[in-house]
Amino acid sequence: MSYSNCIISNKTRLCCVIGHPVDKSLSPIMHNEAFRAKGLDYVYLAFDVDTFHLKEAVEGLRALKVKGFNVTMPHKVAILNLLDRIDEDASLVGAVNTVVNDDGELIGYNTDVNGIISALEAKVHSLKGLKALLIGAGGAARACIVALVLKGCKEIIIMNRNFDKAKLMAEDLSKKLKMNYILEELSMDSLKKAINSVDIIINATPIGTYPNLDESIVPQELIKKDMVVFDVVYNPKKTKLIRDAEKMGAKVIPGYEMFVGQGAASFKLWTGIDAPVDIMGRAVLKALG
Numbered sequence: 678m679s680y681s682n683c684i685i686s687n688k689t690r691l692c693c694v695i696g697h698p699v700d701k702s703l704s705p706i707m708h709n710e711a712f713r714a715k716g717l718d719y720v721y722l723a724f725d726v727d728t729f730h731l732k733e734a735v736e737g738l739r740a741l742k743v744k745g746f747n748v749t750m751p752h753k754v755a756i757l758n759l760l761d762r763i764d765e766d767a768s769l770v771g772a773v774n775t776v777v778n779d780d781g782e783l784i785g786y787n788t789d790v791n792g793i794i795s796a797l798e799a800k801v802h803s804l805k806g807l808k809a810l811l812i813g814a815g816g817a818a819r820a821c822i823v824a825l826v827l828k829g830c831k832e833i834i835i836m837n838r839n840f841d842k843a844k845l846m847a848e849d850l851s852k853k854l855k856m857n858y859i860l861e862e863l864s865m866d867s868l869k870k871a872i873n874s875v876d877i878i879i880n881a882t883p884i885g886t887y888p889n890l891d892e893s894i895v896p897q898e899l900i901k902k903d904m905v906v907f908d909v910v911y912n913p914k915k916t917k918l919i920r921d922a923e924k925m926g927a928k929v930i931p932g933y934e935m936f937v938g939q940g941a942a943s944f945k946l947w948t949g950i951d952a953p954v955d956i957m958g959r960a961v962l963k964a965l966g
């Protein structure tokens with residue numbers, strides 16, 4: 678992509694992502710396309726920051742008066758202690774992926790929750806009364822639970838490779854959220870049983886991500902055509918789970934839809950204007966090939 682018509686001026690505002698590694702991040706492509714589409718004098722860069730330098734990096738970004746920044750692995754939790762204020766959704770999830778610099782006050786948000794809600798709402802009219810199966814107990818799973826509960830999901834069946842981790846996550850979140858959940862061991866028998874009773878399946882593990890393109894946690898034959906299948910993995914753009922779900926006639930939500938949704942919410946927080954979601958989506962799909 679050429680940025681030859683992008684003029685950096687002495688007024689250009691900086692946004693960025695900090696993480697380790699960040700060399701595969703799609704956020705710079707997505708946000709720079711969005712800034713250009715909206716005619717904003719902003720630029721977005723990726724900074725590789727290791728754990729040892731996180732505190733200095735955050736103070737540096739504050740001193741440079743950046744407009745805001747994204748936070749990615751492995752800093753989404755550690756950043757909580759370095760900010761001045763944490764938004765309610767980010768407190769619920771226990772992780773921050775977006776920081777806004779409001780006149781020197783650094784405020785942490787979790788726009789993964791917005792990304793999950795916008796991706797789900799594009800395919801499901803309402804989550805009220807629906808049951809979901811959630812596989813995973815990491816940061817993405819926590820954001821999924823917050824999004825599902827905020828949108829009125831009736832019951833969440835939670836499974837994870839490490840059962841104790843899922844138990845801890847559910848107990849922690851249920852202290853802050855009114856959630857109706859069932860914990861199950863992750864096994865073929867429990868998957869079969871759970872899938873018979875749910876409307877939505879969510880994979881919140883990295884299974885199926887590049888280069889393991891032929892891996893899926895849910896056997897194709899268990900997927901039914903009247904369900905919604907959401908995979909948080911966004912590289913490749915269609916995981917095996919999503920390809921299998923399409924073959925079975927289910928509604929699918931590939932992870933890039935969540936990725937664009939979280940990016941659009943961050944863009945709005947930094948600029949105050951609605952994000953050009955279609956342009957951001959096209960930029961991400963083009964980058965994914």
Ligand code: NAP
Pocket residue numbers: 789792813814815816817818837838839840842881882883884886909910911932933935936937939
């Ligand atoms: P995380 O905090 O490290 O959690 C990973 C989870 O996946 C854990 O529950 C882990 O189980 C489970 N897991 C990992 N490998 C597994 C395997 N081989 N078999 C079964 N379970 C396995 O990671 P995260 O931040 O939640 O991210 C998860 C995925 O979501 C990543 O691929 C990430 O790129 C993606 N993501 C996408 C978006 C988006 O915008 N679309 C946003 C955030 C994250 P154990 O507890 O047993 O280890």
